[in-house]
Amino acid sequence: MANYKPLVVQSLPKLGEKVTKDTLYWKNYKAPIQIKEFGAVNKIDFSPIPPYNYAVTASSRIHIYGRYSQEPIKTFSRFKDIAYCATYRDDGKLLVAGCEEGSIRLFDIGGKAPLRQFEGHTKAVHVVDFLSDKYRIVSGADDYSSKVWDIPSVTEMVSYKEHTDYVRCGCASKLHSDLFVTGSYDHTVKMFDTRTEKSIMTIEHGHPVESVNLFPSGGLLATAGGRYVKVWDILKGGQLLVSLRNHHKTVTCLCLSSSGQRLLSGSLDRHVKVYSTTSYKVVHSFNYEASILSLALAPEDETLAVGMTNGILNVKHRKHEERESFHRKRRPAYRTFVKGRNYLPKQEDFFVSKPVRNHLKKYDKLLKSFQVSKALDVVLKTPERVNPPEVTVAVMQELNRRGTLENALAGRDERQLRRLLAFVIRYVTDSRFAPVLINVAELIIDIYMPVAGQSAVIDKQFVKLQNIVEREIDYQGELLEVLGMMEALFATMARKKPSPLEENKMDSL
Template sequence: MAAPFKKTSARHLQPRVDVKTTPDTIYWKNLDVPVTKKEFGAITDIGFCPTNPHYFAVTNSTRVQIYSPTSLQIHKTISRFKEVAYSGSFRSDGKLLVAGGDEGSIRLFDVDSKSLLRMFKGHIGAVHVTKFLADKTRIFSGSDDNSVSVWDIPSERELLSYREHQDYVRCGLASTSSQDLILTGSYDHTVKLYDTRMNESVMTFQHGHPIESVLMFPNGGICLSAGGNVIKVWDLLQGGRLLTSLRHHHKTVTSLSFCNNFTRILSGSVDRHIKIFDISTYKVVHTLDMPGTVLSAAVSPNDDLLVVGMAEGLLSIQKRKPPKEAKTRAKPTYRYNPAGKTYHPQKGDFVVLHKRKEQLARYDKYFKKFEFTKALDSAMKNGVCLRSPEVTVRVLQELMKKGAIKAALACRSDLSVGYIIQFIKRNISKPSFQRVLLDVANLVLDLYADQVGQSPVMDCQLTELRETVEQEVNYMTELSEVMGMLDTVFAAAAMKTNTTSPESAYSMTPSAVAQATDI
């Protein structure tokens, strides 16, 4: 009985990089394709409404645009600004919106009617920070005049003014656990914690870079500051002790926000990356690439939307995909009867295994029939040699092993030989293929040496192959020279180490020791 035919096993010689899949990777890859919109100017702030359906305000140019989370289209536009607007923020009930601007005034709007309710004046510089306090009746603002002010909404008057910062105040937030705590960051490299019941700051942290964004946990015990390419974590309960510094961005970090039910921190940077940190370990668990310079980023309270604003005026909106519904299995029919397929054999049963017919590739079928020329032709087809060159190389190895490589390459047309030479030229630079392809190239030259100079197609392919081989030889020569230089450097370093070591003194001659002592 003849031995069964063995399939040609094509080894994947190219290294494969395995990507580690984590729950965070799956969670963030569940976002849909981003919807990108072009706004009128740089998007400096994105704020989500805390109440359903979680509309989000996009502040850019001289307007604040409110988007719908379902249609991802503009729901309302507030454009009562003469100059650039900043920091459009919702109140906790979603009924009011406050924003600052280059004019130095603060505007309070009714979200439903878009009407201007209050205008607070007192700053002499651009107002970049406007937020509601937890009591809903006060707001605070931070300005380029280095001041932080607290305003009373009903009376439209300034209650407090702090002037401790020495540079622009560009970020800040109000604590959600206390109606009196305010956290601000300034370009003077400091983060300050204010209590509205006192006339001065109660805590100051030195970040070391101009502060672009601050963040505070809901319980008020820990806060974060972002400036430069560093994010620093501070413990407020222990007097502002530095817990850790995160240096995972390459350029300035511009935005911080919470996501995933306050278990993850999202940071955006000028380096066009969004990074997600685990708050338990402060390690990066996922990274998102953006098409522009990130200035602002926020995630909806229900984690359904990721909105990113960029300096180029691009707004990227990514919606989370809905959960897939479980597919119901069709009822069995006479054609697909599952009877007996769920039966498990008992201990005394005799099991007859049904072997499926092994499917052979086309070149293996030709190998089985000893048609070696056709086997090589099938392996040289574009669908095989372009997508899986290792298969073609393996077929060539099998032909060499069977002693049929010369017969498979002989008696071919100029066009067919040109395809083989082209394949060799394209893959001869790969180290794992070089030995086989060099043998095949030498055999092709031996078989068709008499046709060189007579076939334009073959001459052109051979010229290109010669140039490729010469280039590889030059690369190897340069590599050998570099290796020789490195060997010289390493040898000199080793000799210097041996000379300066204490043990080398014992190998010196008595005269050399005496001379060294005199010196």
Template sequence: MEEPIIIKVSKTTFPVKPKLKPTPRTPSKTPESKYWSSFKTRPIDNLAFSIPSLAFSPSPPHPFAAAHSASLSLFSPRSLSLTHTISSFADVVSSLSFRSDGSLLAASDLSGLIRVFDVRTRTPLRRLKSHLRPVRFVRYPVLDKLHLVSGGDDGLVKYWDVAGESVVSELRGHKDYVRCGDCSPADANCFVTGSYDHVVKLWDVRVSDRNRAVTEVNHGSPVQDVIFLPSGTLVATAGGNSVKIWDLIGGGKMVYSMESHNKTVTSICVGRMGTQGGEEATELRILSVGLDGYMKVFDYSRMKVTHSMRFPAPLLSIGLSPDCNVRAIGTSNGIMYVGKRKGKENTESGADGSLGLVNVEEPQRRVLKPSFHRYFHRGQSEKPSEGDYLVMRPKKVKLAEHDKLLKKFRHKNALVSVLGGNDPEKVVAVMEELVARRALLKSVMTLDRDELGLLLMFLHKNSTMPRYSSLLMGLAKKVIDLRLEDIKASDALKGHIRNLKRSVEEEIRIQEGLQEIQGMVSPLLRIAGRR
């Protein structure tokens, strides 16, 4: 009885591609990254000085203001262009805040003065002078149009009656500079302040004891910024390289600490993930910026950083418009990066800034249905609808010479054809295919001296490359063992072997040097980590 003949059918997909090619480390873009990348950023570089504070108006169309040196500038949210500049300050402007109706703007400076302006006419209306040291923050309560909160380097927090230009309450308790604060979105009488004494205090102006806060938490490092989250029960604090979330109702318990910045976090704000179907979205995010030049987006419902963006300068301030369409970031070198979301606008601005055009409904196009005769006679340019099954004509693949030879099982000729080129990826791809077919060593055995010289030259140039070394170093040993007699008989082949030996010895020296450096650096990194 005759033995059956076994025929191996190759399942190779052509053209062959290298399997050793490293996959990119950059992950595919998530919907979150696509959303935040949709803010097309452009720099505004005519401010010249650092920008410590940004503020958006709560009322549409949400103009925004930026503090720089002894001036503040107002910008249009539609054109992102400068509309007005107010330069009547005696010292550097440190903080800005719009009133809840957007008609008034409060600004503090390092002389200890707080000024209130009419946004429409830029007319100064009030001068609030009580701080003896620089004022670092000023805030309008969300639910109150008659009062202001301020804090400064004198360690005092003041609650102002704006109309009477007088201090209603002077709150003491911080032991160092008061740098930041925010007002509760749920109670007009409550606000929080943060200080360089590492402490964040929750105040209630109805409490008779002016030196005692309702609740306080210790951030663990000088506090640079503090904000209320929309619920009114949580606050986020920024200081050092961390952003922490605290539960005020739970007695000041820390909920989470986000430490993804490499340097000091300077400013944080709350943003929403745009709008959906005309309704306000419920997906809330904390945006943070720091001196490392990074902007981070933190989803505090899932407790993870969902997006990160790098800027070419240390960042000092960040703001997001209430309609989530404009984002502004201030830097230490006077450049403001303003981003506006791409999208179709339903309204256009007139020359005076008012809404000029109204929506006009477009006539709806009649939808073709499968019951219509014309449905089956649509042209080649017709776009498929969601329910259509699209049949694509397969593209004709143009094969290279080595792919054609592999299809004909001419293994040696395929190897020689790629060795004559200058593409190491193709050579490695063919070698991997020959290994899978168990034909690589057979092909090496049948090479003549000139072809063997091409192979040794390729091994000399590429065997020490990390991407290919696992395959080529083993192949080099096999080639020397199998073709030793031919190598001894040829001076040219001996030269290739000497070159290969030198390149391997040089790579070994480099690796030994790197190991020595690693041995010296590792103890230093461990010591730095303990500190």
């Protein structure tokens, strides 16, 4: 019996993403380092001074990590319950955090015990930040109130209670020492001036507000809540500039790049989106394995840290071109690898050949033994990272060439048919696979239409397949109409070149 020839999978062009400067810039990070925390990571904050350590708030602890350390270099654990929102002061010497008990604690980076403890909130404090004068702290809590505290005297200076729901986010202005912003689950964002008794501006976001961020210029404000990221012009009384809806679930955190030209948003849909602050279009996207609660960028975007609901801290460090070029110079020269490539054996040389054994894939073994139905099941069950859709389509094409495709599709139970229909629905409109999958879809309809109506799930898949095909036919019809109009337009615009005889007549005239 002749040797079995393995199935040849046709290589098809990949539909890759467009490579831009942002793609190269944001992909220039090393493989991530993952650190397991004791609970969900609710805040990450980088120190504003070298060596740019960062504070991670998770569970009842605050861990301080060095730039490249995978173990905490310092821990603040004087909390009885969950800690929130550990934030550095502008000089990097002090750290302030809220907690579930309703108190606010101020730490010296060089010590362990709290320097100050502020009491006044009756519920959990989720928002703490330093005003830009460095001697006052602003806080927001689940008791609907926002307060301003004086650090030297440990006293409450002013209190606001204008929100009607939990205050869960806020930030202080870096340019004005009396301005700060708070966001609440009552769908509003309020701006306060510590010299006044009431808020000076109220913005209606439309959803429970999870994060707010003031731009470095102080004139723009970004808010996140629900599936929306919105940017407001503060100088024009809180006018809405743009509303972005690029996430599938609630947006939980916002962050600006060091240049202020890129805005990052993290969401429960496990994605981090990078927006251009000029066009507000998504220029890059990161994908993570769990829902995102917090993110932060180090100065010069050297490090990207992301905290997730499962307690994983994901840290990426930027590659250094100098180190890369240094190592590149030390690698062996190209001639080392091609040495002996053009060597020709002499007459007295003995050539020893080793037989190469071809290891067949599982579907090839089944095809070799004529188990066509099982071969199709194997490629449909295997994840796409192992067997891409090109392999499944190649198996279907081989079965069609053998004339056994109809036998392989018949006799399937509900689970197998559901998996087969899901594959066809997903790729039937892909131009690379359409010729094969259209034939497969027709055979499936012919085989299983007499038993339609026995399974609600299968019936829904058939209806979905019908809708997808009808929509694709409409698209193709519209495309042909557009092509016809373009051809007619180009025909009228084209100028007919005069013949040589006509040119001679023109010259004689």
